[in-house]
Amino acid sequence: MASDGSNPQGRVLSGVHFMLGNYATAEGALAGGCDFFAGYPITPANEISERMSHRLPEVGGTFIQGEDELFSIYAVTGASLAGAKAMTATASAGFNHFQEGIGYAVAVEAPCVIVDVQRCRGENFATQADVMQMRWGTDGDYEIIVLAPSSIQELFDYTARAFNLAEEYRTPVIVMSETTISLMRERLDVPSADEIAVVNRRYTDLSPGEYKPFAAPEYGVPDFAPLGKGYNTIYSINPHDEEGSIDWDPDVYERMYDRLTGKIAKHRDVICQPRSYAVDDADIVLIAYGSEVRPALDAVEMAREDGIAAGLLKLDAVWPVPEEQIAAAMSKAKAVIAVEMNIGKYANEIERISAGRVPVHRCTKNRGIIHSPEEIYRSIKEVWK
Amino acid sequence: MSLKLYPRRESVRKDGLPHFFCPGCGCGQVLNFFLRACDELGMKTEDMTCIGGVGCAARIPIYLSTDALHGIHGRTMPWATGIKMTRPDMPVVVFAGDGDALSIGGNHFIHAARRNVDVTVIVVNNLNFAMTGGQVAPTTPLTATTMTTPYGSSEPPFDLCKMAETSGATYVSRWTTAHGIQAIRAIKTAMQHTGFSVVEIISQCPTHYGRYALGSGSPEKSVEWIKEQSIPRTRAEKMDPEETALNFVIGEFVNTQRPVFWGSTIYDGAEE
Numbered sequence: 326m327a328s329d330g331s332n333p334q335g336r337v338l339s340g341v342h343f344m345l346g347n348y349a350t351a352e353g354a355l356a357g358g359c360d361f362f363a364g365y366p367i368t369p370a371n372e373i374s375e376r377m378s379h380r381l382p383e384v385g386g387t388f389i390q391g392e393d394e395l396f397s398i399y400a401v402t403g404a405s406l407a408g409a410k411a412m413t414a415t416a417s418a419g420f421n422h423f424q425e426g427i428g429y430a431v432a433v434e435a436p437c438v439i440v441d442v443q444r445c446r447g448e449n450f451a452t453q454a455d456v457m458q459m460r461w462g463t464d465g466d467y468e469i470i471v472l473a474p475s476s477i478q479e480l481f482d483y484t485a486r487a488f489n490l491a492e493e494y495r496t497p498v499i500v501m502s503e504t505t506i507s508l509m510r511e512r513l514d515v516p517s518a519d520e521i522a523v524v525n526r527r528y529t530d531l532s533p534g535e536y537k538p539f540a541a542p543e544y545g546v547p548d549f550a551p552l553g554k555g556y557n558t559i560y561s562i563n564p565h566d567e568e569g570s571i572d573w574d575p576d577v578y579e580r581m582y583d584r585l586t587g588k589i590a591k592h593r594d595v596i597c598q599p600r601s602y603a604v605d606d607a608d609i610v611l612i613a614y615g616s617e618v619r620p621a622l623d624a625v626e627m628a629r630e631d632g633i634a635a636g637l638l639k640l641d642a643v644w645p646v647p648e649e650q651i652a653a654a655m656s657k658a659k660a661v662i663a664v665e666m667n668i669g670k671y672a673n674e675i676e677r678i679s680a681g682r683v684p685v686h687r688c689t690k691n692r693g694i695i696h697s698p699e700e701i702y703r704s705i706k707e708v709w710k
Numbered sequence: 711m712s713l714k715l716y717p718r719r720e721s722v723r724k725d726g727l728p729h730f731f732c733p734g735c736g737c738g739q740v741l742n743f744f745l746r747a748c749d750e751l752g753m754k755t756e757d758m759t760c761i762g763g764v765g766c767a768a769r770i771p772i773y774l775s776t777d778a779l780h781g782i783h784g785r786t787m788p789w790a791t792g793i794k795m796t797r798p799d800m801p802v803v804v805f806a807g808d809g810d811a812l813s814i815g816g817n818h819f820i821h822a823a824r825r826n827v828d829v830t831v832i833v834v835n836n837l838n839f840a841m842t843g844g845q846v847a848p849t850t851p852l853t854a855t856t857m858t859t860p861y862g863s864s865e866p867p868f869d870l871c872k873m874a875e876t877s878g879a880t881y882v883s884r885w886t887t888a889h890g891i892q893a894i895r896a897i898k899t900a901m902q903h904t905g906f907s908v909v910e911i912i913s914q915c916p917t918h919y920g921r922y923a924l925g926s927g928s929p930e931k932s933v934e935w936i937k938e939q940s941i942p943r944t945r946a947e948k949m950d951p952e953e954t955a956l957n958f959v960i961g962e963f964v965n966t967q968r969p970v971f972w973g974s975t976i977y978d979g980a981e982e
Contacts, residue, residue: 361792361795378975381973382973382975383977383979387796387972387973388973389974390974391821392817392821393817395785395788395818396787396788397788398788399789399792400789400791400792401792402789402792403779403788403789403791403792403793403796404795404796405792406779406793407759407793407797408796408797409792409795409796411792425782425785426782552759552777552797553756553757553758553777553799553801554756554757555757556777557756557777557778558777559772559777559778559780560779560780561772561778561779561780561781562781562782563780570725571772
């Protein structure tokens with residue numbers, strides 16, 4: 326939907342589709358108000374760029390294929406500061422290059438959406454190996470929002486929501502896609518434009534004399550001022566005070582990063598909306614995100630049929646960590662199994678939350694192939710013994 | 711003669727001073743050239759967005775009463791492109807050092823020129839990496855001594871103006887801090903130009919380039935040296951290129967028109 330609530334020239338393709346995951350990501354972006362996209366070719370993310378190059382001009386937006394991923398991320402932050410709802414997309418190797426620009430977007434609080442279609446190093450096989458790079462990849466301290474869709478429908482829904490979260494918290498939001506779902510086709514239900522909530526850019530009501538570009542309540546988010554209208558804002562990665570002046574006073578630095586990290590960490594309960602499947606009476610609770618949710622859910626059903634009380638906590642936002650929801654889900658369990666498609670990374674977070682109260686087992690797979698339900702069920706049975 | 715206040719002080723941030731340029735640095739002159747150009751054109755810095763990356767010249771925008779992006783090395787062109795696509799109505803001016811524009815940002819520079827993005831780029835070329843202490847740059851003259859070429863530089867330098875021209879820039883000129891009137895005129899032309907406009911200004915760095923390469927930390931001597939090395943384009947064209955290889959050829963090289971960039975794909979239905 327456009328920022329004025331209208332649906333010009335089919336921005337929202339309402340109806341039932343049988344759609345490729347990467348196309349659904351692009352359509353979700355358009356529904357979320359995206360009007361600027363910069364990308365650079367890389368498999369398996371190319372269909373996002375291709376779809377955007379076709380669709381954005383139709384709705385009055387700008388598509389650019391840049392010279393590299395550094396162009397993508399900085400063109401996106403520039404467009405964002407100028408008022409655009411901007412997105413870029415890549416796959417893991419390209420995501421490395423984004424890291425530099427993510428640090429800038431965090432520091433100047435430029436809302437933007439970044440899609441990483443994760444692939445194995447050097448090949449386009451399935452993986453969730455970037456889950457830590459998404460959280461810890463750029464220099465300096467920060468918190469960031471990462472959404473992990475598990476289906477074509479969620480690629481659409483989460484990408485649209487990513488634009489809203491980016492505006493609400495003035496932050497880059499990463500959509501953690503995967504080879505599995507990005508190159509898969511399945512049913513997609515696109516609602517009508519008026520059913521899709523869109524958060525618009527929040528501009529100040531204050532005059533240039535009264536406005537302070539980085540002043541906000543505790544853990545809050547400052548309002549924007551438009552460029553070139555006398556507000557004279559410095560968007561510098563250097564430590565800056567509420568006025569935007571570069572300032573190396575340790576108090577200023579500490580205050581700036583308290584707010585930048587706090588505005589996300591303190592709102593984790595609102596940002597994270599994990600879903601529970603048969604968790605209430607479960608002895609064994611699986612925790613999964615992204616495409617691994619699919620075989621994990623099948624494995625839970627297989628276990629239940631065999632009389633094993635298993636359940637699943639499906640994470641939607643993996644960062645910030647939904648600490649309380651994970652703690653609640655494991656509070657009555659005898660054991661937890663962390664399911665992921667890498668060498669075991671997010672499992673460390675789950676162990677941290679468990680703090681030894683509940684044994685955390687690992688069901689990991691790092692060979693370019695998603696888990697089968699049977700493999701996960703075998704893990705459940707081993708833990709059950 | 712009565713003492714006059716700096717006539718363009720309204721275009722300088724009150725909280726910006728003192729600036730961090732070394733005594734005798736050319737960056738202050740370039741800032742002055744730019745404000746004089748704006749003044750003569752009747753343009754206000756408040757109506758623009760000015761971009762600096764990292765480096766001495768990159769600091770110029772943060773002393774101006776303007777919206778500014780700052781603090782990332784070499785990415786001024788992607789920023790400028792993203793901003794210009796979103797706000798075509800607003801002038802966008804980039805201040806880049808030679809390292810920012812040609813070393814880490816070289817790839818972005820040639821593609822912005824190729825696309826003919828409608829922005830103005832003022833490159834302050836002080837022939838070395840000054841902010842970091844005087845290391846060799848892609849613009850450092852062959853054989854020059856710097857902090858990382860203690861035996862003299864083995865690398866031939868870039869000619870920024872030739873590269874801008876070859877890449878497709880539609881306005882290109884080079885002047886020096888010893889040619890203030892011409893530099894102001896060139897900035898004015900660049901600001902009025904529709905398309906990718908580049909003004910290179912050879913600038914003195916007495917603290918580093920002066921001391922290490924020229925053997926003197928005197929700003930005056932650095933500027934004198936720049937002046938001696940400068941040859942007008944019209945004269946250089948009549949000379950053997952090898953004769954002028956170590957000189958700064960000054961003047962206007964390109965002033966032409968072609969369509970500016972509005973995105974990677976042509977879309978005819980845009981006016982529907």
